[in-house]
Amino acid sequence: MEKKIQNRIIKKFGPSILQVKIPENIVKNLNAHIDKITTDKEKMQRLNAGENLVGDVTQEFMLEDDFIKKSGWFTFLASCVKNWIEFETKKEIKKFEIKNSWIVRQFENEHNPTHWHGGHISGAGFLKVPSNLGKHAQNKDSIIYRGGNLQLIHGSRMFLCPSTLDLVPVVGDFYFFPNYLMHTVFPFKNSTEERRSISFNGIIDEEIYNVYGE
């Protein structure tokens, strides 16, 4: 394209996603708390979320409400969602409730099949990531290896219209997305290290979420 022709690419369709960094002190607080919980069998049973989630993983458990508040996790989520929704809709949210926030402890050969969330707003981020997520079973360097990736899925694949977004997990990265956005996590291998992620479902003002009107 010649330089003097003014142009811009417009990509307005599809769900908005917000990528942010979780502050380091919150990552540390969360990990310390989770490490403690995993040694407490009684608590683990009480907080177990496995039966309500679809993942084939070692452990999934809820965070307690008071810890969510004290650790700064609530404030972090609320502030990000407020700014994101304001940027996207030019509307200020007056309500932000966390329905639940949970931890997924995934180890090698475990996965999370395609699913979506409840509530209005969701998100997933990474607290621990194995230093090596493995490689293809066959020698196929030309094909992207997706072990351990979070993949977001929406719509249908068409010319100039991608339907998936691959996210390589990095400690501290957090992605906000609308509840209906499908996503999956591929298994990784050749590592005994943990891939630890944190998720949440939240509720905002009904009149902002309901884009169809009464």
Place this chain on the structure above:
Amino acid sequence: MKKDIDFKFVRPFGPMISKVTIPEDIINKLNEYIDKIITNEKKLQKLNHGKQLAGNVQQEFKLENDFVQNCGWGNFLGGCVNLWMEKAVDKKITKFELISTWVVRQFQNEYNPIHTHGGHISGVGYLKVPKDFGEYHQKGKVNNQNGRLSLIHGSKMFLSESTFNITPKVGDFYFFPNYLMHTVYPFSNTDEERRSISFNANIDQDIYNVYS
């Protein structure tokens, strides 16, 4: 709803899928051929399809054209697509051009990430399936997806499904349009093979091109 009210559910949107059963003699011929190929290192190298496919699986290789025609596989695919198109779009295809047909040998802890196919028409079916796909790591999980094929399209909304999960069964074959996303979940606790067969093909351009 009262019994005297005449009603029917209408789900006209989204890609159409055709499910058929592969004749038993073709399954036997395919399995015999594949079992022979996998003992022939030189042929395996020549037919290797791994570098063109997304799967994280042990082996993926193409079938040879003359075998495809001689064993009845080519005719089976062409015949099914013909019937499907007649039913789906009320048009007779005059062209069925097989681009490639290949075998995927998947073992425990292997998977196929979400992907689409080339060509116009695609399909996948099953030649071998483990007796048991294994339990989930946690107890009490409601929906075990191990070893399943998941077809994915659109977005999840009220009264609108975006995934269709299929438990593989030997002989079952599913035809779908090339753009339909799909993934295969891993399975565990078995040394048995999950062997599937796929293809890509072109049909008449004026039937596939729905925009002009």
